[in-house]
Amino acid sequence: MQMNHVPSVCCFCGCGCGFYFNVSDGRITGISPSRSHPVSRGNLCVKGWHAHEFVYSPNRLLHPLVRKNGRLVRASWDEALSRTAEALRKVLEREGGGAIGLLSSAKCTNEENYLLQKLARAVLKTNNVDHCARL
C-alpha cells in the first residue's frame, strides 16, 4: 500500500485553509491540516476535516446526461458536447451573443473562471457572464 499526502486547499469558505489529502491506493482516506499554513496553522474546522467526504457521495454525477423526449438520459461526451455546441451556435448565428448567458462559479478555480469568461467574450461574443458574488 502506498500512502501519499497531496497538498490542497479547503473547498468551503473564503478562509482558504491549507491541508493535505491522505491518499492511499488512489483513494482519499482522510485529511491532515498543514502546520505551516499561514491561515490554518495545524487547525481545521469541522467542515474542513470532512471536506473529502462529498467526493465519494453516491449522488455524484458520473456521466453526461442529455434530454431526450423530455427526460435526462445517459449520453456520451461527444453527444453532450456537440449538442451544446450546436445549440449555442444556432442562437449565436440567429440572435447574436446577447441572447446567450453564462454563470461562472465561486466554487471553481481561477483557471476555470478565466476560461469561462474567455469563452463568453471571445467565442460567444457576449459580456453576459456573472457569478454569485453579488448574491
Added chain:
Amino acid sequence: MTNSIEEIAGSEVIFVIGSNTTEAHPQIARRIIRAVDKGATLIVADPRDTAMAEIADIHLKLNPGTDIPLLNAMMRVILREGLIDDAFIEMRTENFNALRDTLFAQDFDALVELTGISPELIKRAARLYASAQKATICYCLGITQHVCGTANVESIANLAMITGHVEQDYTGVNPLRGQNNVQGACDMGALPGVFPGYQAVSDEKVREKFARAWKTDLPEAPGLTVMDMTHQGVRNGIKAMFIMGENPVLSDPDSSAVEKNLSSLDFLAVADIFLTETAQLADVVFPAASFAEKTGTITNSERRVQLMQRAIEPLGECRADTEIIAALSNLMGYPMNYQEPAEIMEEIALLTPIYGGIYHDRLERSWGIQWPCPNREHPGTPYLHKYSFARGRGRFVPASHIPPKELPDGDYPFMLITGRTYHHYHTGGMTRASEILSREEKEAFVEINPQDAERIRVRNGQLVRLRSRRGEITVRARATKRVPEGILYTTFHFAESPVNRLTNPARDPVAKCPEYKVCAVAVEPADG
C-alpha cells in the same frame, strides 16, 4: 480584505458588523478570540446574540437594516469629540466636507432611535474604535445583502477613513468572503463589466489589449448581471444559458421565479458535480470533476492565490471544467489548446497586472502569494493601500438611512433573517453528503424568541409554516433568546425547506445584490 487573516490577532480594537464569524469563518473567529485573549476590545453589531456577540465587550444589538444610522451615529460622536484623523483626511481622502455636512444635518437622537441601541453604548463603541492605534473592521453579508448594501459598505469605509484606520498592518477594512473562490472568480473577470484584474470592458484600450491577445473581436455591449439572467433572462432576450457550478434554483431569492425562467429557455447546459435542482432543468448536464480530482488555483479572502493539486483521478467519466470549456470552444471553431492548467495561469499572468507574477511553479513551493503581485520577483502584498488607494484619494460617499424594502406589517408581522450554520454550506450539496456533518444538523430550523413562540402557540421542536408574499416553507421551530422578539432566523442549506421561496428579490441599485437578510413573513404551527 485589506489585511491578512493573521493580522486580526494583533489588532487592538476589532469591530465585527454583519458577520456570524464563528460559524461562517471559523479561522477568522479564532484570530478574533486570540486578540480578545490578549486584551483587545471586541465590538459586535448584530441583531442576534451570536457567539461573537457573547464574548464582545460591546454588543450593538441593532434593528435589522439600520447599519447606516448606526455608522452615522458613531461618526457623529467621533466628529463632535474631535477624534478624527485630520492628517489622514487631508492627505489621503476627498469629499470630506460632504460627509461632514450630511452627518451634521442628521439628528443624533433620531439615528439612535432607528437602531434601537442605547446612545451610551454607541458613544462608547465610537470612542473605543476611534482612539485605538490599530483598529480593524470585519464585515460580511449582513452588510451587503440589503437594498442599501453599497451604501452600507461605503459607510464602513467612511468610518475607517475619518479615523485613518487603513494603510497599516493590523488596521483596515475586511470583507470576509463566503466561498472558497469568490475572490478569484471576481479577479478573473467572471463579471459582466470587467475583464480579468478589474480591467473595464467599457475601456476601449482594454478591449483592444484582450482582442489582440485572444486574436478575435470582442463585444462592447455591457453584459447582464446574475439575476437579470436567472430571474428575467427570457424577458431580457436570453435564449440559451451555460451554468458552471452554481445552483440558482436553490440559491437565488424568489426561487420559484428562477425555476420558471430557466425552464422557458430554448437551451440550458449545466456542469456540476451533482444533479442539482438547476441541473434537473437542463438539456445537457456535464459531470464535473471535484476539487480533489483536478489541479488549479483559488484565491482566499486575504487575496492569497493558492494551488490545489490533483489528489485522485476523476471519478467515472468526470472532467475538469477547463476541459469541458476548451472542448466546447474547439467545437465552435475557436481553438483552446492548453496542455495543463499551469498554461492557463501563464496567460492570466500576462494579461492581468495584479496576477502578473503568479505562476504555478511559484505556488508549488509555497502556501500561496497575495495579490497584487506584479512580477515574478515580487513577494506579494499582505495589506493594501499603503501609500495610496487604488483610485488615488479615498472618496467619502455620505449616506442616509434606507429602510429595508419589505418591513413587517399586519399580514406578515415577523422579520426573517437568513444565514449559515457551522456544519453546513450553501445549498447543502457538499456538506449534506457527509454523514458526520449531516448528523450534526439534519434539517432546517427557524429560531424564534420564546415570548413570540408562546404568543403564537408554538412549542420548541414543533413544525411551523413560514409564509411570505412569494411562497411558503415548513421548518422546525427552535425557541431561543438568541433572536429578539419580532425577528426570526433561518438557514438556506436544506432543499426540503427552500428558504429562498420566501426571500425578497429587491436589489441594491449598484451592486445588484438582493436583500436576503430581511423580508417580512408570517409564522404559524404547521399542523393546525
